[in-house]
Every structure is written in C-alpha cells, then in structure tokens.
Amino acid sequence: MKKPTFIILVLILAVIILSVIRTYVANNIATSGVILSDVEIQKAKLETENAILSEKLYTQTSLSEISKKAEKLGFSENKKNFAISGQRPVAFKQ
C-alpha cells in the first residue's frame, strides 16, 4: 500500500502554521487586557455621566419645576375659556 505522504505533509504543515499563528495572536492580545480595562472604566464613566445628566434633565423638565419657574416669571392660570366659532355664511342656501 502506497503511503499518503502528501496528506501527511499537508497536515504537518497545517499544524505548524496554525501553531505559529496561535502563538503570534496570543502574544499580541496578551497585553490587551489593559486596553479592555481602560475601555470598561471609560464605559462605566460614561454610564455614570449619562445617569447624572438624565437626573438633571428629569428634574429640569418636571412639571413641578416648570410651574415654579412659570410662577416666578409671572405666568398665571387662564380662568376664562373662549372659542371662536366658525364664520357664519353670508347667505343660507334655501
């Protein structure tokens, strides 16, 4: 029986190439934990900032706050309603 030399060679080559790639990638990302750590800190900071800004926004746009400011500025409630009815036609069609 003829030995499958070609297949064995390909497999060995594949193992060697993959091992080199793995070593290279592992080596490259080994120090990326620092970057990840920074990104996570940045994310947490932004989330905190977002929450603080939302809190300020809700406080400023609450009706309680708006009505207080409106009162300070001299606005008062309109106690009289009126409506403008539709214009009467010049002549009714008989």
Place this chain on the structure above:
Amino acid sequence: MTWRHKFSLLAFLFIFLLVISRLFYWQVIKASELSAIGQLQYGTAIKIIPKRGEIKTSDNFPLATNKISYQIFANPKEVKNKELTARSLSSLLELDVASVSAQLALDKFWVPIQSGIGIDTKNKIENLNLTGIGFIEQYKRFYPEASVAAHLLGFVGKDENGTDKGYFGLEGYYDRLLRGEEGIATQVKDALGRPILAKLSTATGGSNGKNLILSVDRAIQFLAEQKLKNGIEKYGARGGMVGVMNPKNGEILALASFPTFDPRDYASYTEELFRNTFISDLYEPGSTFKPIIMSSALDLKVVTPETKCSICSGPISIGGFDIHTWNDKYYPNINMIETIQHSDNTGMVFVSQKLGLDKTILYLDKFGIGKNTGIDLQGEVSGVLKDKERWYQVDLATTAFGQGISITPIELLSAISSIANGGIRMEPHVVRAVENEDGSIVNIPPKPLVSPIKAETAKMMTEIMVNAVNKGEASWARLKGYRIAGKTGTASIPIAGHYDPNQTIASFVGFAPAEDPKFVMLIIVDRPTTSIYGAETAAPIFFDIARSLLTYFKVTPGSE
C-alpha cells in the same frame, strides 16, 4: 522476606498513607475553601444587582426612576490617621464623629460608613485623598415630580433580607416585574489584577427590571392634584380625593388623595398615610349613588323619566324611621328627572320600591358594587353586599340615596363610567404597557367587564344627569357652553350608631362632554368646614378641573 525488605515495605506504606491522608484533607475536607481561594486568584465573582424598572406616565416621562448614589466604606486596617479620617468624614457626611470613629476602630477589613450619598459629596471625599476609604456605586429611587402621584406609585423600602422591595401602589403590585433578577458575573484576571481579553466576564442569569408605561397623563395628574389641594385648603377640609378615568377603555388618567406622603422620605410618615384611600377606604356615597339606582329602574322600565312620584309630598316613614329630603322641601308629583335634579330622597325611595330588593341586588352586582374592580394597584378593598335575608325595608330605601351602603370611590367611579360608556363597564387599570429590557413593548388591552344597563338607558340617564348639572343645586358652578353630566353628593358620616349632623363627605361625580365623554371624574372632599354640601365644595372643584381638562382635550364650547 528479610527484615530489611519488611521494613522498607512498611516505610513506603506509611509514606503513601501520609500522602493519601494529606490529599484527602486537601481534596475533600478543604476542597470548597481552596476552590474559593483559587477562584479569587483566577477571577472575581460579582453579584449583579438589577436596575429597578421605571414607572412612566403616558408621555414617557418617568414618575419613578433610578439615580446613582454611593455607599462609602472603609478598610480600618488601611486607614492611616483614624482620628483625622473620622473628623473629615463626619463633617462631610453630617454624622457624629463618635459613630464614624467607632466603625474605624473595628478589627475588620470592610465596614460600611453611609449609604445613599450623592456624587458631589463623593467627589469632595475623594479630593481629600483619604487612605482606606472606598465607594460602591448603587442606585437609589428617584422621583422627578417629587410627591406627585405618591399614592399611585407607592414606595421602595427593604425586605427582611435588606433587599429593595416595593410597597403599596404600583411599586407593590408590580414589584416582581419592576425589581428584575439578580445575576452573577465572573471577571477573569491576570496576576496583576487586569482583565484578560481572551477570558471575558460571563454573566449568568439576571435581568434588569421592566418599565411600566401608565395610562396616567402627567399634565392631568399634576393639575388635578394642584386644584384638589387648593380646594381642600379653600373649603377647610380634612382631606380629599380625585379620580379621573377614560370611560371608554377604563384607563385611569389621574388618581390622588390628600393628605399624602413623599415617597423619597417615606420613613418619616405614619403608615396610615401610605394607604390609597381612593381604593382602600369605604365610605357612604350619598346622593352620587342615585344615578346607579335610577338607571337600574329605568333599565327595567319600572319607571320612565316622566313617571310621577306618588309618595313625595312629605317625609316617608319606613320601619320606624322617617326619611326626609336633604333640605326638608317636598315636591308632590315630582318626576324622575326632577328627582335627580333636586336630589330628592323621597323620590328615590319611590324608585327603590318600584325596583324591589331582588332587582336592586342584581343591578348593584352588575354595577360592580360590593366587589373589587380589579384595578392594578396594591391594597384594593370592597364593601360587602349583604345577603338578601339581612336586608330590612329601610335598608332598601336608604340604599337608593346612598346611605347605609359602603363602597370605595373607585367602585363608584367604575359604576358611573358604565353610564358614560353606553352601558358597558370597563375594568379600571393604571398600566397601559410593559416595556422589556430590549425596548419591546407589551400592551395591556382594555377589558370590558359587563353591561349593567342598555345603551338607551345609559343615554337617558346621561340626559337626566345633564339636567341635574344645568338646573340642580350645583348649577351656579357649571361651565356654560358645555354639556356635562353630573351629580352632587352630601353623605353623613356614621359615628357610633348615628349620623354626625355637622360633618359630611361632600362629593361630585360626572363626565364630559356628555355625548362623547373624554373623562369621568369623581371628587370627594372629606369634612369640609366652610359648607357641608357637595354642591358648594366638591362641585366647584370638579368644574374647575373639568374646565382645564376640556381645554386640554381640545373640546370647544358649543350650543347647549
């Protein structure tokens, strides 16, 4: 076998036994402890506290949300100058120096100093560069509209394990949805404590709480509360309530009770104030109950609007009790339209006699009297309708004008809304939709319950109530140009077997515009002092709010 061989064998056996016993000690007895230490070196298991869901009004504005706060803690073994640290912290946190010093004196690695501190205080403490002091970020319930809708919302307290738990109102009723589920995440780290990229943190289980989107309209809630509060002050009342509902789908647009509490500072109020009296307190509704009995009689056709009362020329004696009208004025041969217009008790006794006990009980049941309405708020109660055998003749008569029967305000609002909605009673509800964490929305559809009366009866009753507003005792306060259906109520308060002659529960219930109601509203004023009558206290508050609501709903005045 020589003695040397035997000795060597025994020596090896002994050594193996030692090794095996040591392995047993490590792998069985100390296994969990060592595993935990190993995990600590490998990574950190973090308990993920879910963010509690928001409660938003119909315009997507949060009435209850979360704000960031911090828990400050100390590692007493790392604190260098304990006296200086205690003094600095106590002045910034407004705590006793002694209590901070006592915490720092403990022989522990971690001691809590204070929870719920704001970002500004945290920054000030950080700028002091104190050693051994740290912060944990946490969320605290935040109410942008302060105490608005406090009874609707309830509050978030702690359970027996110290975890957040909702009490009363929506926080209580929807606690499981709002609180979410705790999760655990593992962050794998290298020897220097930095996260390893190839081994990302994995979270198991856990989800944030879901948001509730209410049918409550922020503007209506705000103005109803403001105007009710002003009314209570103006009429020198002990308290009051307002409920506004869309009769077509049962959506609650506003609900408030006074006195109230501030959910931010719930611990400084008595427990009595947490109860939402609109759904949890029973009261005798008085004349606001008359439309329910009258529409039942009209529906059965035992009376028509033109039927004349044959017993209304003076007080009526039933079972040893004399029944009078509220002002001791009597109108012989009064018809059913005028009976409601003048709020005539004798006319209602006539109606109850025509209706009979069996049919009264049947219709009260269909109107939902004596049953929970099913509103999605914690703490709803209902009165109990007596068994048929326990009704006396006088009970039937007094029930017709709303005395001797106890109901909750939400029961009355729900019953009257069926008149406004062409005879169909809808289940009242506060939550319109639930928003999941991924932003998807699950709508809660309106739920029709029962049709206590026919559509034509509802129309007839509406016209009778419009007439009562235009010509009745509260006509002075009505809004000209609008067709509003309504009824006043002045109910005496039962005290120790008799009715208090000087104190009343004044109320007004109605809906507008009569032909296509946008809202049904109930106002209750508890023990007003300037006047005991609903027509002079609750009615003006009702029309004051109604004017704003009609403008808000863009309903223009037309010809009456």
